[in-house]
Amino acid sequence: MFNSMAIVSGLLLFALFANGTFACFPSSDKEPPEIEVKLPEPTVNVTVCEPQAYDIIFGLDNDVRKDHYEAIGEQIYKFIEPLKLGNGPNETRVAGLVAGVSDRVSLGSFSTAPEFIRAFRGVALKPNTGQSDITDVMQKAAGEFTKKSKERKAKNVKRVMILFYGNNGPVRPVSSSATYALAGDMAKKASVFTYVFPYGGCLYHSVNHA
Numbered sequence: 001m002f003n004s005m006a007i008v009s010g011l012l013l014f015a016l017f018a019n020g021t022f023a024c025f026p027s028s029d030k031e032p033p034e035i036e037v038k039l040p041e042p043t044v045n046v047t048v049c050e051p052q053a054y055d056i057i058f059g060l061d062n063d064v065r066k067d068h069y070e071a072i073g074e075q076i077y078k079f080i081e082p083l084k085l086g087n088g089p090n091e092t093r094v095a096g097l098v099a100g101v102s103d104r105v106s107l108g109s110f111s112t113a114p115e116f117i118r119a120f121r122g123v124a125l126k127p128n129t130g131q132s133d134i135t136d137v138m139q140k141a142a143g144e145f146t147k148k149s150k151e152r153k154a155k156n157v158k159r160v161m162i163l164f165y166g167n168n169g170p171v172r173p174v175s176s177s178a179t180y181a182l183a184g185d186m187a188k189k190a191s192v193f194t195y196v197f198p199y200g201g202c203l204y205h206s207v208n209h210a
Helices: 002-024 066-080 113-124 134-149 177-189
Strands: 053-060 092-098 157-166 192-200
Touching: 053 066, 053 134, 066 113, 066 157, 092 113, 092 134, 134 157, 134 177, 134 192, 177 192
Parallel strands: 053 092, 053 157, 157 192
Antiparallel strands: none
């Protein structure tokens, strides 16, 4: 009985080995099987980014001397003149605010640099309350960005504030340091890029494209 079982087991192992051998190594009169593999076509998703657009607000502190307005206006003109002003993608809207002055040049009001500069100078020359400083501009700018964003046709819009304050000696600030910090923090949280330039005295900063 043991011998017969051993013989059967041996035959099964031989048959299994022989079958595997013949399957892996076909006889010389047979061609090896052709293997055809079809790989799936690669899928490429391309996301096209909309060109960058800008909303830029220029602000004047109330201690900037009026005889500097002309020079500041020239600097702003040189900055925006190469830009394409408009409401669409890859276009820029500009606004002008002055501390202590209720009038303003709103975002998108003008489509050429000369028109904007003329209007902004008109606002700057209006009498101000004297009780406001650069934080007034920053707070009004936050409202301007929010309000005018609904009218923007472009989606990829970067917000920028360019502020000028007087450097004419020790001027007592109207706002506390905590108020300045709060205004700056609000601008940061609103993703507003803020640039501040002292103007007058021995310091003179020109505005250049970043």
